[in-house]
Amino acid sequence: MDESGKSQDPEESVRSQPPEPPEQKNAPKGPTPGKKRSGGGILMGRPFGVPVYVAPSWFLVAALITWVFGGQLERVLPELGGARYLVSLFFAVAFYASVLIHELAHTVAALRFKLPVRRIQLQFFGGVSEIEKETETPGREFVLAFVGPLLSLVLAGVFYAGMQLVEPGTIPGVLLAGLMFSNLIVAVFNLLPGLPLDGGRMLRALVWKITGRPMSGTIAAAWVGRALAVTVLIGLPLLTHTGALGSARPEIGGADSLTDALLAAILAAIIWTGAGNSLRMARLRERLPDLTARTLTRRAVPVETDTPLSEALRRANDAGASALVVVDRQGTPTALVREAAIVGVPDHRRPWVPVGTLAQDLKDGMRVSAELAGEDLLEYLRATPATEYLVIEDTGEIYGVLSTGDVERAFVSAMARKVA
Numbered sequence: 001m002d003e004s005g006k007s008q009d010p011e012e013s014v015r016s017q018p019p020e021p022p023e024q025k026n027a028p029k030g031p032t033p034g035k036k037r038s039g040g041g042i043l044m045g046r047p048f049g050v051p052v053y054v055a056p057s058w059f060l061v062a063a064l065i066t067w068v069f070g071g072q073l074e075r076v077l078p079e080l081g082g083a084r085y086l087v088s089l090f091f092a093v094a095f096y097a098s099v100l101i102h103e104l105a106h107t108v109a110a111l112r113f114k115l116p117v118r119r120i121q122l123q124f125f126g127g128v129s130e131i132e133k134e135t136e137t138p139g140r141e142f143v144l145a146f147v148g149p150l151l152s153l154v155l156a157g158v159f160y161a162g163m164q165l166v167e168p169g170t171i172p173g174v175l176l177a178g179l180m181f182s183n184l185i186v187a188v189f190n191l192l193p194g195l196p197l198d199g200g201r202m203l204r205a206l207v208w209k210i211t212g213r214p215m216s217g218t219i220a221a222a223w224v225g226r227a228l229a230v231t232v233l234i235g236l237p238l239l240t241h242t243g244a245l246g247s248a249r250p251e252i253g254g255a256d257s258l259t260d261a262l263l264a265a266i267l268a269a270i271i272w273t274g275a276g277n278s279l280r281m282a283r284l285r286e287r288l289p290d291l292t293a294r295t296l297t298r299r300a301v302p303v304e305t306d307t308p309l310s311e312a313l314r315r316a317n318d319a320g321a322s323a324l325v326v327v328d329r330q331g332t333p334t335a336l337v338r339e340a341a342i343v344g345v346p347d348h349r350r351p352w353v354p355v356g357t358l359a360q361d362l363k364d365g366m367r368v369s370a371e372l373a374g375e376d377l378l379e380y381l382r383a384t385p386a387t388e389y390l391v392i393e394d395t396g397e398i399y400g401v402l403s404t405g406d407v408e409r410a411f412v413s414a415m416a417r418k419v420a
Helices: 056-076 078-112 138-163 171-190 198-211 214-242 257-290 309-319 339-343 347-352 374-383 404-416
Strands: 041-045 052-054 117-123 126-131 300-304 323-327 333-337 359-361 367-369 388-392 398-403
Touching (some): 056 117, 078 126, 078 171, 138 198, 214 257, 257 374, 300 309, 300 398, 309 347, 323 398, 333 339, 333 388, 398 404
Parallel strands (some): 052 117
Antiparallel strands (some): 041 052, 117 126, 323 333, 333 359
């Protein structure tokens, strides 16, 4: 199943790193191909500069496809013997190669629209293209969603054309038939009009175009996705039990009622969860503009590096400030006094501890514009992880200090508000 544009869970902690907007940008280079990466799986390559990972769950489904397809091959090509499982394994790999092509279609379109793509991940129920930003127009949203199923339809047509060139009932004929049918299923399934499927994003784009509000499109597509989940849960076992899908299944396909019910339950759960997450992320994006550097910044007082901590805190209290900025004799900021370091100094030692010993030198990226807000702010903070940042006006004047702890609390507060 394709979930292109899937967003990363935004609830991860930001105590050592600011919370991420829907997806991470400018991700550092990962490990070499074949090495595992936490949370991503095995890195297989970087087509178009986008890392492609294979999740551990892929090996489970590959084994399942190999076993099921091999059992069907035993009836279609009994002369293969044990070699049928090698043919089945080739089919599983070829099928996921088709899924990868589907995801690469989304990736290429996203890059064409200058939307960063964090990664592609092949997993249990297909692939995920993690696109980091929302499209700016409904037209681009529609195109970005449609290219995936379109590529799958093209692949189905290519495999069908290949079937005409080989003898039916042979290994190439069976493989081409299976790949044609599986790509057709991928295309049709992803065209269903409910989030998180591509068809849901297309529906979102249409409602967005009509209403002029992307949130209206998200709400409509998410609820259609939830209805679709219920339909899959109830309808798929009924269709297979009554034989309504019998004519649509190839000779090498089929599953018993229990397997169909289990598959329906898994698909329904994935669709329902994906629809809810899409709606939740859209609500969060609406609230992200409230996260502004200016409103989250603590007022700061400038102090020289040899100022005793007790004296610096007295000046801050008198000024109603809650942060300290170390400046040189010309008044130029050079470092930030870390809040955690202040807390760690006992009261009786504070008159003897210079603030410079508790400060962190200002590095590139630790100066934040007071005008930054929303995803732009989170992205900027993540590019240079730190505990505090110097917030400056466009004129270069010191505005204050921004703590990632304050950003975290505001972010969690925004997420905690009830969503539909």
